[in-house]
Amino acid sequence: MITQWFGTRRKNKVELHLHLDGAVRVETFLDVARRRGIELPTRTPEGLARYVRVAHDCRSLTQFLATFDFFIPIIQDGEAIERIAYELCEDQARVGVRYFEARFSPQLLARDGLAVEEVVERVLVGLERGQRAFEVGARAILCCMRHRPDWSMEVVRLAVRYREHGVVGIDLAGDESRFGAELHAEAYRAAREMGLHRTVHAGEAGPAHNIREALDLLGAERIGHGYRLVDDEELYARVREEDIPLECCLTSSLQTGSVPDLATHPVRRFVLDGLNVSLSTDDPSVSGIDLEHEYRLALSDLGFGLADLTRMVFNAARSSFLPPAEQRRLIAELKREYLPPDVL
Numbered sequence: 001m002i003t004q005w006f007g008t009r010r011k012n013k014v015e016l017h018l019h020l021d022g023a024v025r026v027e028t029f030l031d032v033a034r035r036r037g038i039e040l041p042t043r044t045p046e047g048l049a050r051y052v053r054v055a056h057d058c059r060s061l062t063q064f065l066a067t068f069d070f071f072i073p074i075i076q077d078g079e080a081i082e083r084i085a086y087e088l089c090e091d092q093a094r095v096g097v098r099y100f101e102a103r104f105s106p107q108l109l110a111r112d113g114l115a116v117e118e119v120v121e122r123v124l125v126g127l128e129r130g131q132r133a134f135e136v137g138a139r140a141i142l143c144c145m146r147h148r149p150d151w152s153m154e155v156v157r158l159a160v161r162y163r164e165h166g167v168v169g170i171d172l173a174g175d176e177s178r179f180g181a182e183l184h185a186e187a188y189r190a191a192r193e194m195g196l197h198r199t200v201h202a203g204e205a206g207p208a209h210n211i212r213e214a215l216d217l218l219g220a221e222r223i224g225h226g227y228r229l230v231d232d233e234e235l236y237a238r239v240r241e242e243d244i245p246l247e248c249c250l251t252s253s254l255q256t257g258s259v260p261d262l263a264t265h266p267v268r269r270f271v272l273d274g275l276n277v278s279l280s281t282d283d284p285s286v287s288g289i290d291l292e293h294e295y296r297l298a299l300s301d302l303g304f305g306l307a308d309l310t311r312m313v314f315n316a317a318r319s320s321f322l323p324p325a326e327q328r329r330l331i332a333e334l335k336r337e338y339l340p341p342d343v344l
């Protein structure tokens with residue numbers, strides 16, 4: 001049964017919370033650095049892996065984020081960005097992903113002088129090519145950054161401009177302990193008025209209060225992580241009642257120190273209580289994992305069964321930011337993956 005669920009020929013998974021810049025192959029960093037004449041401390045994939053990937057037992061947000069400081073400068077390049085998006089489709093297809101949403105901050109990838117429009121267009125072209133080559137569905141989410149509220153309106157403008165070309169919504173990422181939601185309220189209001197979908201990183205390392213603010217101040221439709229929900233029973237009941245999707249991750253939440261161990265991971269209670277939970281990798285190349293690894297971890301270390309995993313896949317599908325008709329098609333395709341033909 002388990003082998004069947006994970007069978008390589010199946011496209012039976014959906015992923016909602018995945019950072020494009022945290023999903024880059026080590027070989028790609030090497031190639032891009034070589035082409036751009038960037039000096040690296042090492043020239044081998046094994047050597048470079050130590051700089052762009054955290055140790056599996058990493059338990060520190062600072063250490064986790066330090067890898068980004070190392071490699072973000074390498075990929076400030078249109079060709080590299082398109083390649084990363086394309087290769088991500090291949091990597092996702094390889095672990096049986098049928099549909100995923102990849103997020104990134106256009107401004108963070110444009111620091112070396114690229115136009116933000118070019119960053120977005122390169123990602124969309126890479127995803128488009130990748131979708132066709134590897135038969136996987138992919139859309140983009142544009143991230144606002146907590147520490148740069150001055151970027152947020154531009155993110156909304158870009159999301160509107162490219163909504164017909166693969167951008168399905170916006171996110172708010174970055175340090176939630178130091179920069180409040182109110183700084184981004186105006187941009188999120190504009191996004192809502194324009195009919196853009198909205199997710200927000202909240203309650204990962206920061207308190208449950210941040211989840212409330214994401215919902216009330218920013219009109220978030222989904223919450224990235226949301227683990228601290230367990231500290232506020234009233235809010236917990238509301239999130240369950242309103243069926244608010246929680247984009248949960250396992251390995252990354254340990255490595256950033258947001259959750260001490262899997263045995264007490266809040267996702268266990270979320271699933272038991274029937275909350276709208278799905279599983280994602282967050283930053284697969286930084287964590288050295290893929291989505292299959294996370295699902296296997298849920299089976300081995302969280303005590304979930306295949307039925308729980310399947311429910312999380314359908315939660316992700318029905319909580320995706322796809323337009324309704326495309327979402328219905330995705331769900332129908334997934335049902336065909338899961339049900340024997342005579343049941344349909």
Ligand SMILES: [Zn+2]
Pocket residue numbers: 017019173201224282
């Ligand atoms: Zn994230």
